[in-house]
Amino acid sequence: MNKVYSLEAKPYNFEFNTEKTALVIIDMQRDFCAPGGFGEKLGNDITLTRSIIPNIEKVLEASREKGMFVVHTREGHRPDLSDCPPSKLNRGSKQGAGIGDEGPMGRILVRGEYGHDIVDELKPVEGEVIIDKPGKGAFYQTDLDVILKNKGITNLLVAGVTTHVCVQSTLREANDRGFDCLLLEDCAAAFDSKDHEDSIRMINQQGGIFGWTAPSESLLTSLG
Numbered sequence: 001m002n003k004v005y006s007l008e009a010k011p012y013n014f015e016f017n018t019e020k021t022a023l024v025i026i027d028m029q030r031d032f033c034a035p036g037g038f039g040e041k042l043g044n045d046i047t048l049t050r051s052i053i054p055n056i057e058k059v060l061e062a063s064r065e066k067g068m069f070v071v072h073t074r075e076g077h078r079p080d081l082s083d084c085p086p087s088k089l090n091r092g093s094k095q096g097a098g099i100g101d102e103g104p105m106g107r108i109l110v111r112g113e114y115g116h117d118i119v120d121e122l123k124p125v126e127g128e129v130i131i132d133k134p135g136k137g138a139f140y141q142t143d144l145d146v147i148l149k150n151k152g153i154t155n156l157l158v159a160g161v162t163t164h165v166c167v168q169s170t171l172r173e174a175n176d177r178g179f180d181c182l183l184l185e186d187c188a189a190a191f192d193s194k195d196h197e198d199s200i201r202m203i204n205q206q207g208g209i210f211g212w213t214a215p216s217e218s219l220l221t222s223l224g
């Protein structure tokens with residue numbers, strides 16, 4: 001059904017059609033949301049990144065019910081770290097979070113390790129796409145753009161962590177590629193709430209310079 005939905009958002013209503021809209025869940029990996037992962041090793045508190053899991057669960061369920069396309073991303077690297085720039089490797093290790101180092105959930109930010117995978121509550125199901133990305137933005141060195149274009153996707157509903165790093169990078173990349181993007185405010189988190197709040201303002205300011213923002217309740221209400 002080609003119904004157009006209108007969702008109350010900032011700076012104004014976001015109109016979308018479920019057939020042309022994808023839910024993009026950024027990096028809800030144990031490395032960012034569970035004890036002993038990359039996020040915690042960088043000195044952060046993971047309370048906030050964990051707290052959004054139930055909100056994303058509700059949105060994921062509603063999106064699946066409506067048959068919306070769902071994309072999950074994971075930040076990480078090949079086991080030999082050949083796709084990790086030395087600059088990123090060096091900075092992580094100086095902060096006590098060496099990419100590739102052994103941690104309680106396996107090697108930090110390495111593909112195939114337990115800590116690199118998505119939290120159980122948001123586990124992808126058949127038909128959903130997983131994008132493994134080496135950078136912060138989900139378009140950099142991935143096939144996300146061609147997958148979305150081939151599916152006829154024009155609008156993105158964005159969730160995940162962290163709002164000011166991988167979520168913002170992805171929104172900016174998507175905006176430049178012509179996608180209309182909406183950040184689901186309570187389905188995204190940073191380790192520090194100020195970074196999160198500032199990011200929301202950066203996105204919806206100046207008439208929606210990078211896109212729209214709205215609480216997930218707005219989406220759930222509009223979907224009915």
Ligand code: TIU
Pocket residue numbers: 026027032039042075136161162163165166167
């Ligand atoms: N450190 C931090 O805030 N974020 C990241 O390193 N990656 C993501 O945001 N996924």
